[in-house]
Amino acid sequence: DAGITQSPRYKITETGRQVTLMCHQTWSHSYMFWYRQDLGHGLRLIYYSAAADITDKGEVPDGYVVSRSKTENFPLTLESATRSQTSVYFCASCEGQPAVDEKLFFGSGTQLSVL
Amino acid sequence: QKEVEQNSGPLSVPEGAIASLNCTYSDRGSQSFFWYRQYSGKSPELIMFIYSNGDKEDGRFTAQLNKASQYVSLLIRDSQPSDSATYLCAVPSYTGGFKTIFGAGTRLFVKA
Numbered sequence: 136d137a138g139i140t141q142s143p144r145y146k147i148t149e150t151g152r153q154v155t156l157m158c159h160q161t162w163s164h165s166y167m168f169w170y171r172q173d174l175g176h177g178l179r180l181i182y183y184s185a186a187a188d189i190t191d192k193g194e195v196p197d198g199y200v201v202s203r204s205k206t207e208n209f210p211l212t213l214e215s216a217t218r219s220q221t222s223v224y225f226c227a228s229c230e231g232q233p234a235v236d237e238k239l240f241f242g243s244g245t246q247l248s249v250l
Numbered sequence: 251q252k253e254v255e256q257n258s259g260p261l262s263v264p265e266g267a268i269a270s271l272n273c274t275y276s277d278r279g280s281q282s283f284f285w286y287r288q289y290s291g292k293s294p295e296l297i298m299f300i301y302s303n304g305d306k307e308d309g310r311f312t313a314q315l316n317k318a319s320q321y322v323s324l325l326i327r328d329s330q331p332s333d334s335a336t337y338l339c340a341v342p343s344y345t346g347g348f349k350t351i352f353g354a355g356t357r358l359f360v361k362a
Contacts, residue, residue: 166348175258177338177354178294183347191347225293229350237282237342239350241293 138162141226141242149250154213156245158226166231167209168193168239169201171222178225184209185231216249223247253277254341256353264361269326271356273339276320283315283322284340288355294338298324329360 139160148154158167165186170178180193182201190201198220200212213220223246227239255274263269275283282301286294300306300313300322312325326333339353 168349170352175354177256178352180349180351183349185347193349227350229348231348237348237350238284238296238299239286239294239340241295244293 139226139228139240139242141224141245143245144243145246147248147250148216150216150218152216154216154247156211156213156224156226156247158209158211158242160207160209160226160228160240162228162230162240163206164228164230164240165206166229167203168227168229169199169209169211170225170227171195171220172225172244173222181211181224213247218249221247221249252353253343253351254339254353256337256339256356258354258356260357260359262359262361263329265329265331267329267360269329269333269358269360271324271326271337271339271358273322273324273353274320275322275339275341277341277343277345278317278320280320280341280343282342283313284342284350285311285313285324286338286340286352288336288338290335297337326358329358331360331362334358334360 142157168183169181184190184203226242230236284299285297288294314323336355338355
């Protein structure tokens with residue numbers, strides 16, 4: 136199906152483990168983003184990417200790694216999970232044309248619990 | 251100062267009333283402004299966007315923008331219980347590359 140999909144939908148892991156959250160979009164949008172959402176903080180930007188092989192840090196990048204070898208995929212890796220990384224993670228994509236097309240399309244989210 | 255600020259609420263209004271949601275932003279160079287709605291346990295979805303000063307209406311929703319005051323608002327007329335959700339104000343930024351900054355969101359409850 137066309138759109139933006141995230142996997143897994145739910146994940147439970149232990150502190151210190153490596154976890155990878157997957158994000159795939161079928162629109163060939165240039166821009167992709169990873170946000171985390173916690174109570175009282177809204178959506179905070181972790182990393183973003185303007186195109187394949189171009190990534191940049193957002194507001195809260197510590198403890199996360201991203202890659203974008205193909206336009207359609209933007210995986211997010213927690214190298215050594217900590218309890219503070221328990222959150223809901225949203226992937227989003229956008230064509231990113233100024234004043235023309237800046238609306239974000241979101242995946243369904245991944246609820247991650249780090250025990 | 252946060253780049254995009256919203257009153258977290260909750261805002262409670264009776265069915266049929268007007269709900270008014272407010273947002274301020276810090277970057278005077280911002281040109282476009284978005285409102286997303288997020289139901290509990292779901293992902294955000296776009297409601298409206300506005301680029302020009304003044305009002306923009308779409309059905310029961312009106313977005314208002316005042317760039318001089320760095321203020322954007324969303325009015326929901328004839329509020330319905332189905333409007334109960336968190337409303338997120340979002341501002342695209344081009345500093346250091348294109349990205350969208352979100353406010354913390356305002357929780358709205360519409361009482362039947």
